[in-house]
Amino acid sequence: MDAARPNENDDNVTPLKVLAATLAPFDVKRENLIPILQTIQEKEGYLSPEAMKMVAKHLGVTASEVYGVASFYNQFRFHPPGKHQIKVCLGTACHVVGGEIILENFERKLGIKHGETTPDREFSVDRVACVGCCALAPVAIVDETTHGHMAPSKVEGILLGFQIEKERKEREKEQRESGSQQ
Amino acid sequence: MKAGPSNSDAIKERFETLKRDALQRFGEIKGAEVPRITIGMATCGIAAGAVETKAAFEKAIAQHNIDARVEATGCIGHCYAEPLVVIENPGFPPICYNNVTPGKARALVSSFLVDGDPLFEYVLGALEENDMIPSVRDFPRFSMEERIVTALSGRIDPEKIENYIAEGGYEALAKALALTPQEIVQEVQISGLRGRGGAGFATGRKWEFGLKAQGESKTVICNADEGDPGAYMDRTILESNPHQLLEGMAICAYAVGAEKGIVYVRAEYPLAVKMIRIAIEQAEAKGVLGSGILGTDFSFSVSVFQGSGAFVCGEETALIQSIEGKRGMPQHRPPFPALQGLWGLPTIINNVKTLSTIPAIIKKGGEWHKQMGSPKSPGSAIFSVVGKVVHPGLVEIPTGTTLRTLVFDICGGTPHRKAFKAVQIGGPSGGCLPEAFLDTPVDFDSLIEAGAMMGSGGMVVMDENSCMVDVARYFLDFTQKESCGKCTFCRIGTRQLLNILERITKGEGREGDIELLTTLCEEIKEGSLCGLGKTAPNPVLTSLKYFRDEYEAHIKEKRCPAGMCRALTAFYIDLDRCARGCDACVGSCPVEAIFTTRDRKKAIDQTKCVKCGECVAACPPQYTAVKRVSPPHLAPRIERPQEPQE
Amino acid sequence: MVKLTIDGKEVQADEGKSLLEVCTDNGIFIPSLCFLKEMTNPPASCRLCFVEVEGLPKPVPSCRQSPAEGMVVRTDTELVRRLQRSALQLLLSAHHVDCRNCHANKRCALQNIAKFLGVGLKPKRLEPLAMEFPQEREHPNFIYDPYKCVLCGRCIFVCRKRTGYGVLTFARRGIDTVVSWFGADGPDSPPCDRCGECVNACPVGALKSKETVQAPMEAAGA
C-alpha cells in the first residue's frame, strides 16, 4: 500500500515464540507500547506486521492502533535493515558543510535512496538529524563507528573496506570448507 | 521523620555522613601519589577517537610497567580539541592536552610519565595557574565563560556518585528538604530563572501552579528530547553530570509535591540514557533518591523514557501523549500540563538546563542567581556554537553577553579569514541575525525582538559561503518533515513554504514569491496549533528581513551570491591556471566528470558534474585552478575531445 | 447559563458548550471540519473556526473556547476571515478537487465553506501540492481516498466511540498522514461493525461505502 507500510510477504519473520518471550515481561499497560516496540526493533531490526499484531494482542488494542503509533515515529522501520547501516547526519552544522553531498554519494554508490536497503541486504542508508558531533561535521555513522570530516572521496573507501572484508571472509570460508573436505 | 524545617539538623547530619564517606572514597582515589590521566568520553569525544586514545594510554602504561590511572570523564565542551586529555602527574600542575591521538598518547606516556617531559608542543594549557606552563585561563575560550550548569562537566566521572557528592553535590537537596515547599518555590521565584527549553517561562511561577494544583499524584518530567538539529548541550549535561539533574528534579518534586519523575530522553542519545540510568541506581543506593530520601518521609522515584524520533515530542503536550503510548500530537492548551498533564494529573515539565540550575540556586540563594546576567533573564545561557567558527563547542556565559563576544572573542570568529555573514540562533524556531545584530545581548527578550529566539540554544555561525535562502530552505525542510500533521497551517503550510523555497534555490523563483512567502508565514504563525507551527516560519521571516537581496538575486538573476545553491552554480577549471600533466583533481571526482583536454589540461564535463566541490579541495594550492561561478552559464564550455577511434 | 455578545447580538448560552456550538445554535455560521458536538476534547486541528474574543490578544479556535458571562465575541473580523481563507486555501491545495466526479458533490463541507468565505475551489495563490499516496485504498466495507481526506479525524472519533476500540486510526506523520485500518482483516482483530458511521461522518468525499460504488468500480475494470 505504501512505502512505509509493512511488507506482508516477508520471509524472514522471527518465530512467534521468540516474540512472545520478548513481550512477556511487559505489563499490559498502554504506556508500555512504545518501550515494547523499541525492544522488538532492537532485537529484530524492524517491526514486522506479525510483531505489531502480537503487540496489539498483548496490550489489548487494535493492530491499527499499534501501527498508527509506530508509523508516527522516525525511529521505527517496517522493513529489515541492511547488514551495515549507514546514517548520514544532516544536522545544521553538517548541512552547511555539505552533508547532503555525502548522502548523495552513498546513495549513488549503492544505487539506493535514503530509507532504503540494497537488494542484497548488505547496506541501508538513512538520514539523521544532528548526532551531536557538530565539531566534526560532516559526519556519517557507519554501523557503530562515527566518521568525522567526511568527504565524497571517503565514501568509496568506506564501502570498499566492507567489500574487501566480505571477500576475505568468503575466501576464508571457502578455504575452510575445502580444508574440511580434505 | 518529616521533611521540613523541624528536622533540619537531622537531615543535615544524614547528609554530612554521606559526604564524609564520599570524600573519603574520593580522597583515596585522588590522594594516591600516582599519575592520573582523564579522558573526555562523552559522545563527541568518542566520535573523535577517545576510545582508541584511552586504549593507547592503557597499553603504553602496561608496556612501561608504570603505576598510573586512566579514567573517563564527561565533556568539557571544547569540541574542537577532542579527544581531550588531562594528565595530573605529581610534581606538575594538571595539564590539558588537545587532539590527543593514540600516537600522542604513547609519546606522552614515555616522555611525560616516564621521563618527566610534559611535551610542550602538545599542551593546550594547565588547569591551574603556575609558573611552568601557561594556563588555559589565558585563553578567552576558558576565561570568559561562567559556568553554573556545566561547572563540573568534564571534571568529574559521571559514573561515580561519590565524585559528585565530594564536589558538593546533593548538598542543595539536603538544604531543600529542611525548607518548606513554599520556601523553595519562593527562592526559585526570587532567582528569576526562566525555562531553558525555549519559551523562557518563569520557572518559579510554573512550580507555584504545580504546588497549588490538586491531584491524587503529581509528576515531574525532565524534557531531554533536544530535537534541534544543531544543538547538543542537553546531551552533554546528561552524559557529563547526570546527578546534578537528578538533584534538581528531586528538589522540584519536593517543592511541588510529586512522587514520580520521568526523564524523557531523545532516541539518538544512547550514552546519555546509560549515564542517567547508572546515576539513578547509585542515587537510590545512597538514599538521595527513591523512598525516604535522606531519612525523611519524602519519596521520589525517577524512570527514563526514551523518545522514538519525533522533534515535535519536545513540545510538552506531545511529550505527554508519547509517554502515554500515543502518537505524539500536541494538544490544545489550556489546560496546561501543570494542572492537567500526564494521565490528566498535574505535571511539571522542565528542560534539562532549567532543572540542572536548581541545585546552584538553592545552594547559593535566589538573589545570587538574580544578580547574574541581564535583569530580565538572569543566570547563564548555554549554547552549542558550531558551523564556521574556529573553536566550536559548548559555551556557558552569563545572559546579556553580546553575540559578538560569544562568536568572536570566545569562539575565535570565522576561520580561513572568511567574512562573517550571519548567526543562526534557536534552530528551526529561531532566525538568522546579520552582522548588524552582533551587539545584541543574548537573552530571551532581546533575541525575540530581533526576530530570532533563544530556542534550544543551538547556534550556527555562517560565513560568506553560506546561502541564507538555502539555510531557510534547510530549516523548512526539517520542520515540514517533523510536523505532526495534525493542524492545517503547519501540515500543509510548511510544505507550501518549502516548495516555494525549493523553487527559488533551483532558479525557478518568480515575481511575487517574496510577498507570498511573507503572507503565508504570517498566517502559519498565527494559525498553527502548537509552537512548532507557530515558530516554523521564523527562519524564513528573518532571512527575508535581513537578506532580502539574496532572495532577489536568486529570483531575478538566477544567481546564488554565496555560490551554495547547486542548481545555480557551476565549477570550471581555469585553463590558464591548470598545470599541464597534473591530475590531482581527476581521482577526487566521485562521478568521473573531469577529463583531459587536447593540451593535457583538465576540464569539467558540466553534464556530469554533481557540484560537490571535491576538485576544489584536491587542486594543489599553488594552482587553485578550480573556480566556482554563479549563475552557471558563466562557466566556459569546453568540449570533451572525441575518444580516438580504435 | 451565561450571557454573552456575539457579533453585537446578546445571547444566552450553556457554559458546558463550546463557543462554536453556541454560535451555530444562534444561527451564526462558523466554518469548521474537525469538530463534533460529542467530543469532550476537540482536536482543534482544522483551524477554521477562529473567532476573536475581546480581551484575548489573538483569534482563538471557538471549538475550544467556553462561553463566559459578559464575553464579547466577533466572528467576522478581518483577521478571522484572513485565517479562515488561508486555512481553506491550504486544505484545497492538498485536496484532489474533482467535484463533478465526486460522490460528495453538493454536500461537501469544503464547497460549503468555500462559498461562505468567497474562496474559489482552485485557489490561484497556492499551487496544488503534488501529493504522493498509494492508490485508493479499500477496506472490506468502504473505500478511502487519501487525496481527498482533510484529516479532520471525525471518522476515527465516531468509530472509536461506537466500538470502544477503534478500527480506524491515523497513521504516518505530517503531510503523509493517512487514515489507516492496518490489521483490520486479521483473525485476532476486533471486527468492523459495518455501521457505516465513519462514512457518514466524513465531511468531504474521502470515504464512500462499498455498495454505492461497486458498479463503477467494475465498469472501470478494477
Ligand SMILES: Cc1cc2nc3c(=O)[nH]c(=O)nc-3n(C[C@H](O)[C@H](O)[C@H](O)COP(=O)(O)O)c2cc1C
Ligand atoms: C516543537 C517544539 C519542540 C520543543 N522541543 C523542546 C526540547 O527539545 N527540549 C525542551 O526542553 N523543550 C522543548 N520545547 C519546549 C517545551 O514545550 C516546554 O516549553 C519546555 O520543556 C518547558 O521547560 P522549561 O520551562 O524548563 O523551558 C519544545 C517546544 C516546541 C513547540
Ligand code: SF4
Ligand atoms: S503546529 Fe504542526 S506540529 Fe503543532 S499541532 Fe499543528 S501540525 Fe502538529
Ligand code: SF4
Ligand atoms: S476520511 Fe473523512 S472523516 Fe476521516 S479524517 Fe479524512 S476527511 Fe475526516
Ligand code: FES
Ligand atoms: S472546528 Fe475548531 S479547529 Fe476545527
